[in-house]
Amino acid sequence: MTQAGVYGQRLGRGLHVRDAPVLVTRSLRSAALAVTEVRNDAPVPKFSGSLPAEDAYLVSLKIRDYPDCECWENGRFVTKANVRAGATYLYDLKRDPRYVIDKPFHSLFFYLPRSALNDIATQPGASRVEELNYSPGVGHDDEVVRHIGATLLAGFRRPDEPNQLFVDHMLLAFTAHVGLTYGGLKPVVEPGRGGLAPWQVKRACERLDSDLSGGLMLQQIAAELGLSVSHFSRAFRISTGLPPHQWLLRQRVEAAKQMMAVRGLPLSEIAISAGFANQSHFTRVFSQMVGVSPGAWRRETSGGPATEA
Template sequence: MKLTGFYGQTVKRFLHLEHEPVSLITRSLRNAEIAVTETRDDAPVPRSSGEMGLQDAYVVSLKLNDYPNCEIWERGNTIKTDIRAGATYVYDMKKDPRFFINKPFHSLHFYLPRSSLDGIAEQSAAPRVAELPSQLGVGHDDPVIRHIGGALLQALRRPAEANQLFIDYMMLAFATHAAQAYGGLRWGVKVSRGGLAPWQLKRAYEKLDADLGGTLSLQQLAAEFGLSASYFSRAFRASTGLLPHQCLLHQRVKVAMQLMTLRDLPLSEIAIAVGFANQSHFTKVFSAQVGVSPATWRRGSLGTGESEN
């Protein structure tokens, strides 16, 4: 089966949306595209959904609003069921699921190809992940998916503020959880709790410092040391107490502090120079880490009462 994904234009056609929805995509497992997309239509035209496209892949859907008396069908089987906000539903794209759109809907859809599940099993030295359960109308109370979904919703709504390391990590966490919770993944080898060697940690910091804009993917960073993305994330956290995307934000703030000692450089320019989307994003991250705003910190550092912008 040809993989065409379930994001972007595919989702737009499937749900008859007016505009192409924003999607976040990672390629950290076998270069397979794992994606997440928020969809919403408060006044849809009543009609059947389009085709997902037959693929060896799953759509894991976190529902963000109630959708009572939902008519859904696949392979000739039709049911009506009440979809509940906060529940997670698994759809097998090989079964060509569709539903009748006649009420407002709001969902978060994860696209999970079979190749990504195989990649997780391979990295874990585990048997192949089983088919994920996709019984029509059956929802799951999954607090992990709700937590991951909540974090990714913020990134989807402000994509310029989300660095690729964060996207890669959250999507890897989603895929691993789906493989364990729904596919029965069992680790074939004991997960190492060891950290990176000093030279590896030094090199990792150098790579992060050289890419404050956050374009470097987790897979690319891990490949520097011949490690999988999941193993590298665990080892990096064991060494630093931080995940790679969190460390990137700390490095940005560290460099910003150095630049703020230059009295004539505006905060708006510093924000862009160290990789933040804008001054507002910079202020939010800086304040969370340091406890005061950049302007307040700068006044204290320079010993001046002048306002900063």
């Protein structure tokens, strides 16, 4: 099946990199959202390849400085400028964006179809996004994109750990931010009772709790409740105080605590049973949420030695 969308290996080929790891969500009705990491520490000098023309944008967070970057659109030279690590750049895929690759580079590229922006804009009172406001080759100091990018980059470093709920949440938050910041999308005013109905909270929590691995997509849960993904995500947070992926992490920790009451059960086995990628992932999340390591917590609560392996 041919991939639709400029992300992953399709993007990597255009930028002349062999390995282009990607995280994807299909939680919006109309299109996939994706983020791809591209890096080349020793490129062969050449133009980047022409990317497929789509009604979509690439939003790039630069991880590494790139001096004297020569940018082109529609076959014409646009500008030459120093690109700084931490800056955000926007590219319209309808305009054949290209640049001269002649130095090492490292970036995250978010693939953002216009249809996804318009899905976000379907909230009451929101207007459709016509075009994103940007100048070719001009970077933006965008703290939100830097934060989201840093969080996702950590996920690329530990590819077994990010679950689908986490990826859905981060890419939906990114899409909403871009629509608000560069597309003129008006923020949605939450109603006074903006949470879920009690039966919806119960059903959503049951569905999340049924798969501690986080393999469910937000779209599946939202559809069962008759809600859009963005509405469900906001309402769930209002009702529970946490976004779905954070609520699930808390449930994993609580499940692990119950299992640690069983003497002799190895922490490595508890980690997998509670939905964590491995023992290291379990230890890091548990320590952040509880304040002590799983082994220390078990010793404190049981009054005896813990099995660490």
